[in-house]
Amino acid sequence: MEPISVVTVDMIINGRPQQYEVEARQSLADFLRDQVGILGTHIGCEHGVCGACTVLMDGVPVRSCLSLAVSASGHEIVTIEGVKDLPLGQRLQQEFLEHHALQCGFCTPGILTTMAHFVAHYPKATEEEIRDALSGNLCRCTGYHNIIAAVSAVISSRHDDAKR
Ligand code: FES
Numbered sequence: 001m002e003p004i005s006v007v008t009v010d011m012i013i014n015g016r017p018q019q020y021e022v023e024a025r026q027s028l029a030d031f032l033r034d035q036v037g038i039l040g041t042h043i044g045c046e047h048g049v050c051g052a053c054t055v056l057m058d059g060v061p062v063r064s065c066l067s068l069a070v071s072a073s074g075h076e077i078v079t080i081e082g083v084k085d086l087p088l089g090q091r092l093q094q095e096f097l098e099h100h101a102l103q104c105g106f107c108t109p110g111i112l113t114t115m116a117h118f119v120a121h122y123p124k125a126t127e128e129e130i131r132d133a134l135s136g137n138l139c140r141c142t143g144y145h146n147i148i149a150a151v152s153a154v155i156s157s158r159h160d161d162a163k164r
């Protein structure tokens, strides 16, 4: 049997510099959940389809089930635990609650993470653009209508703030 290759990785996770020994073949999703012990990143399909495992790497959404933990070395990772504390993350959570934009909640961390990036970069997005941005995040419960309403409300409220 071949020896398991172990690699030292350095990364910033939710604002904290950290160093770990990881198996070279370990996915970023498994690493975050099993080794770092932060469980907000969900694992659904494990092959890049559902978006439940989405995290931000250097500010860009990535599928952590398809990324290796070693590939995150030297980078900054923000999981839903970090997103939820950002001002935009808090506004999204509030509107998700007000619009009943979740049911079982399994998809929600990935969707909030994806939308936090999207709203920050597309502050004037239309409903069609929101739908397009959500196309990589599967939700089996809601039918998406209330999710889109919640994201639209965040975008509208940011416009209102800008006018004040
Ligand atoms: S678990 Fe990663 S995309 Fe589904």
Ligand code: FES
Pocket: 101, 102, 103, 104, 105, 106, 107, 108, 138, 139, 140, 141, 142
């Ligand atoms: S709320 Fe259940 S999968 Fe989206």
